[in-house]
Amino acid sequence: MVRRTPPRPVAVEEYLPELGSLRREAVRLHPRPGSPSCHESSVGGPLLWPVEEPWPVCDGEPERGVHEPGTPFVPVVQVRREDAPGIPFPPGCDLLQVLWCPFEHGEWCCPLPLVRWRDSAAVTAVREAPPPPADALEDHVPHPCVVHPERVTEYPSWDIPKNLRDVLRDRMEAMERSSGFLFHYHLADAPGIKLGGYPGWTQDPVWPDCPDCGRRMDHLLTVASREYDGESIRTWLPVEDRREVDGRQRASEEASTGTGMMLGDVGGVYIFECRTCPARPTSHWFDCS
Known part of the structure; x- marks a missing residue:
């Protein structure tokens, strides 16, 4: 809609x-809550992440809670260039991906974000995201949502x-x-x-x-x-x-x-x-x- x-x-x-x-x-x-695919723009949905590329992990020390070294980041936003009119994408890229560590970091206690730009056509086999850490802050892990x-x-x-x-x-x-x-x-x-x-x-x-x-x-x-x-x-x-x-x-x-x-x-x-x-x-x- x-x-x-x-x-x-x-x-x-x-x-x-x-x-x-x-x-x-x-x-x-x-x-809005939904079931987006890894090929679609989404919030909290699966990412079009190449299988040959390691999934990003966090080795920082959070301010609240404790996580093990190598804690996986969680998907936050994925946006295709066609869904972002007027937003300048880097040359050769048509996909923006944002992930973060779902623990609180730094003086202001916020999730630690990571930005990736990529060419979706170059992704031939997709890596599935690891599950969020069992002790992750629940309200820092977005529910899968389709976007409009x-x-x-x-x-x-x-x-x-x-x-x-x-x-x-x-x-x-x-x-x-x-x-x-x-x-x-x-x-x-x-x-x-x-x-x-x-x-x-x-x-x-x-x-x-x-x-x-x-x-x-x-x-x-x-x-x-x-x-x-x-x-x-x-x-x-x-x-x-x-x-x-x-x-x-x-x-x-x-x-x-x-x-x-x-x-x-x-x-x-x-x-x-x-x-x-x-x-x-x-x-x-x-x-x-």
């Missing part, structure tokens, strides 16, 4: 034309430069009063699991710099705990998932939490890459409420 985000209820750039230069395109994945990719337009929220926020403040407040919609929750950046666009920050933005060239890295992927919350549901819930109950918009449980993930206190993992350096080095950040 197609998933369609409702048309924006406010023409943001008519009120705030300065944001036009900061407009970005994102691809919402809209994961949709391209949407986003504007920065917490990423608006401070000097521009000062310029826009009065007009933004007037826009919110006249429309009844809050810029941050209803109009700026889409919630949920998505490619491109802006990270769905909960706390202040933290953009990493490339360790090789020093330039600020690009946002590749947000992996969020939930697809919606009580506020964002008003404008970001797809038309196909809308149900009116007692005069209010509601979403099915699978539309909101079908992946089964809970990262910290309704947090998100943001994965970044440098698109300037040939090796496309990656980094990540995690925040929550």
